[in-house]
Every structure is written in C-alpha cells, then in structure tokens.
Amino acid sequence: MRLGVPLSLEIAAARATARLSRAAGTGGGTTIPGKLLSKLDPGAIDRLAARLPLGTALVSATNGKTTTAAMTAEILRPRVRLAHNRSGANLISGVASTLLDSGGAELGLLEVDEGALPEVARRVRPRALCLGNLFRDQLDRYGELELVAGRWRETVAALGEGTTVIVNADDPVVGDLASAAARGVSFGLDDPAQARPALQHAADSKYCVRCGAPYEYAAAYVGHLGDYRCPSCGHARPALDVAARAIELEGLERATFDLELGDVTRRVTIALPGLYNVYTAVAAAALSRELGASADEIVAGLGRFSAAFGRAERIEVGDRRLLVLLVKNPAGANEAVRTLVGAGAPRLAVVALNDAIADGQDVSWIWDVDFEPLLEGLEQLVAAGGRAPELALRFAYAGLPREAVEVVPDLAQALDRGLELTPPGGELVVLPTYTAMLALRKIVGERGYVRPYWEAAA
C-alpha cells in the first residue's frame, strides 16, 4: 500500500508548504514542497512519475535546456496535459515539486540539471531523454566536462529498452551517447553557410572521443558543435534523423530554416535569435516527434513560441525596453555576443557578474568569453553585480578604454544608470549571470513591469 494514503498525505503537506511559501512572499514555492517531499519519502518521485499515463520525457544540456523544454511544451500543449517545470527548477527538488503539482497531467516534461540527471533518470524511468550539448560550465560546481559526460554515459547505459535517447549529433561527446541506447534519434544542423571560420578559443571536446586525435570540422556552428570527423580513426558525426538546413538568421528578431523530419521537410520560423536557438528548436522538434507530435503541430508550436525567462527576452520599462540575454558560461555568452553583433553591436550594455553558487563561484570563465566583437559598437559599459570590478577589467583588457567603463555593483542602480543612458524609445542590452538575472527580474517586477516568474515563465 505504498501508493495510497501515505503518498497523498505527503502530497497534501508538501502542497500546503508551497502555498505558505507563496503567501509568505519568499518565492514561487517552486522547490520547497519538493524538498519537503524528498525528505519525507525519497521514493515518492518514482511513484509520482509512475502515475503519469503517457510517461515522462527529460531534457538536459549545458545550454538551452529551459528553452528546449519550453518549446516542446508549446508544441505538445494542444494535445496533452503536461507536468512541466517551466520555472526552471531543475534539481531533484524542483522535479518533485512539479510532479506534486501535476494532478490531471498526462505527460511529464522535465528540464533536468546536468548533475541531477543520473538520479532523476533512475527515478522517473523516462520514455524519452533529450540530450542537447555539454560545454565547460561552472567547473567549481559540476567538475570537468568529461566527468559529467561519464555520468551521462552510465545513465544512458542503465536505461531500459523502453527509452528513446535523442541526442545532438553535432556534439561529439553527446552524439556518441546514442550508441549505448536501445533506441537513438540524432539531430543537428546542416548548413555550411552558417559555419564559423574556426573553432572558438574555449571550444571543448576538440579531440576524438574514441582515439584522442584532433577532429577535423567540415563546419563548426556553436563552440565545438558541428560536422566533425576524426582523421585518425574515422569517428564522425552520425547521420541526422532531424536536421535544420538553409538557415536564415534575422538579427535579434527571428531565425528561419528548413526543418527536416525524416521524409518531411517544412519551413519554420522561430521568434528567437541565433544559431543556438536553431539548435534548441531542432531538439524540441526531435523530442516532440518522438512524443507523437505531427509535423504540422511542430511547425505551429515553434511558430507560436516566445522567449523563455531571460533568454533574449524583451521587457518594456516605461518608454524604454530591456533586452535581457542570460550569460552563464563561455559557449552561451559567445553566442549571445555573436547574436548581438549580428544585429549591430549595441553602443551601451549593462553586464552583471555575480558569483553565487548558481552562477559559479569561480569567475575565471569570463576570460574565456570572446567579448571582443562587442567593441565594434560598444562605447560605454555599466559593469554590475558582485564581481563588477573583475568584469570591468575583462572589458578593459578587451580594449574598451577604462574611462568608458562604469563600475556600479548594485543591480538596481546599474539598471537605472543604464536606462538613464538609453534614449527614450531605445533598447538597453542587459547581459546578466543567472542570479543577477533573477535579481533584475525581481527589480523590474517590483516596479510593475513583469509578472513574477512562477506565473510568467515559459
């Protein structure tokens, strides 16, 4: 009788806690009930997931997991009731909270932290697992990339026959994981016209996963993602089951591409910028297809989608506008910079660097980011956050004159200073790290410009 009374009592208690947390104004209550439930009964997550009649799909990646899950939700929403952790609470506690709140849901759609994936996968036994990419990220928290990759490898190997593993074939480490799965689906980009001339400075996984020789790239798209081949042992990108071709990037506004879904090809437009968002769209398409969505539903869902929380999100603030692009690791920040510069580098930016646990306490990663292209247009920088002077130094060494850098650690003051320097009707570019983004969101929320994230996200 594990599934009866005890579980429902636990659920009731945990849900009451969420209401209390919201009522107390301490947050969205997005993880507290899950924490409580995990404490009361660590096995509860397994049983909550088992109640979902259509099973559960998991999404993990260093970059883009929130957007991939949110796009998939948009595609599937018309046909299924979802249990989706749309606020981005992606640790075991957030997963538990989402499942708790999922009364009536048919399908679980969960974004999962890279480090938490092994435990979550073991507990919920997903029918589909979508793995987007692995970049160096918060080495102080996750450890080295190879360590995370090793745990993912073990996770995939331990999945049962019933799980389809959907991988980004353009990432050599992630693409290779499908070979260990009972059933694998690969996705990627195929458009040499969009390739970068060379691998970026901070590119990871440049060396063959099988033999260690440097890969040769027919095309490198984002970081080490691309069409690779090992000249020594022949390990190469697998054939793509789902692909984007003929990509057109339109500044900060949108991206259009041919989405090839097996034998069907459709032209798709997403209201999100950059090649990295084409990757998230293709990932969402591959996952949705696996979960039963038709080509029409996929095209329509991707077309309806608007930016997730802080991911190239625009916020009206009086007669000015904020454009917020989360930056959290070199690969993601490089793409944010590339996208901004592609649309014409801004004259002014507020960049906010915090060093809490969720940001990474080690701020050395900012020196791995190629901020230099921003200097094409950048005339003034407001350096904000707990490590503002460090960030100011980074831009000074990128070549921005020191007198053009203002150090304003306090986020509210930095935002005000940025808005003051922005002409009416203009747009202020803000690049915050994760906790700086949450704090900024709170500040603009308190001023009445956005709804709280647990209501507005997705």
Add this chain to the structure above:
Amino acid sequence: MRVTVGHLYPDYLNIYADRGNMAVLSWRAARRGHELDVRAISLGDPLVPGEHDLLYVGGGQDREQALIAPDLAARSDEIHAALDGGAALLAVCGGYQLLGRFYRDRAGADLPGAGIFPLETVAGERRMIGDMLLECELEPGERHTLAGFENHAGRTLLDEGAEPLGRVVHGFGNDGRSGHEGCRLGRAVGTYLHGPLLPRNPWFADWILAQALAHRLGEPPELEPLPDELERRAHELAAARARQRGGRD
C-alpha cells in the same frame, strides 16, 4: 624590447582562461614600451632553449592533460636548459602538476612529469575547490598577497627544502595541510591559483614580466607603477571571498 613567450599547448591546456594571463602580460609590457610576442608550442613543436624569455603552461581538463603529458615529460632537458639559461617560467594548475615528477591518479596510474619542480602530486578523494588568498615574499622584505581560485584533486607534496610560492592565508593550497601553496625555483613559479591569476594580482604580473626581461637584461628591471585602480578593487573582492568562503579541510 621584445619579450618572447613560449606558450605550451594553448590548444589543450586552456581550461581556466589562461589567455587572460597573456593579455595582462601584453598590456603591462606595452605600457612600459615592451612588446610581448607569444608563440604557441604544441605537440611535437620544437622548444629551443634560449629562444624564449618566459615559458607558460596552463591547466587543462584531465583528458587533455593526459594527451599532452608524455610530450611535456619528453621536453625535460630542453626546459631545464632554458631555465639554466635564465628564462622565467609560470605554470598554473595542471601545468604546475605536470612540471613535477609525476601525477598519480586515483587508480594509482602515473602520468609522467617533466621533473622541473621538486615535487610530486597524488590525486585525493575530494577536490579542493574555492577562493584562495596567499601571502608571498618573493624578494626579501617585500610582502604581497595573491588572490585567486583553486580547483584540484591533486595533493602536491614539495620535497624537503623546496621553496613554496607562498603561505596560505585562506584556502587549501598544495595539499590542504602544509599551509603552503605553489612552488618557486629561481625564476620559475608553479601554482594552483587561477581566476585567471594575473589580472587581479598586478604586482605578481610585473614580477613575472621583470623575470622575463631579466633573461635579456641579466637583472630584473624596475618597472614603473601603473594606476591599477580596477585591479586593486578586483583583488580586494577576491581576497574578501577567500576570507568568507575559502576552503579548509
């Protein structure tokens, strides 16, 4: 004057933003009328003793370190000869470990080292991760602090009589126990401190630069001071983090 830097394996060992260190050296050299010429030395490239005023080895992920370790170990004689000829050397994290005699991993297997620094490193159970603050006295009577971040599984043990880079004020250091961090051997320095090391520790960047110039001039020159206002603030914050949350066993 042209200062030539041999940057070993920049395509493999670049995990902790080592190019930040190069940018700082270039900028500080240029402010004093010198020019930094950074040349990559990768797998199989020649390293001719005397050609470089400074050798630099950064840190990498375990996988990349294993790929270059045999190549680096095989250059022991050339690196010794370069240092004997008066060149300076800076090694950070993985580079520091691989310039010792060996790195022994958790399974007991040894990665060969170049045997430059009198030390050896053995992987421990728990990684030592966190902000770190050191006190150094590289020149008699001149005490300075170094602030940065450490992240290493290896416990580095210096030989009896070997000189550490500094005394740990906050953080783990070489092995989490000895109270010592890094190793100094004449003009060669190895350390776990990254962050990267040089931007927020300008006195040390100048010390390294002066050691590299000494390879040309015979003696390290006096370098005129720079304003360093941002550097000072970045240093203070990093030092404050080490006080608040630097690691201890």
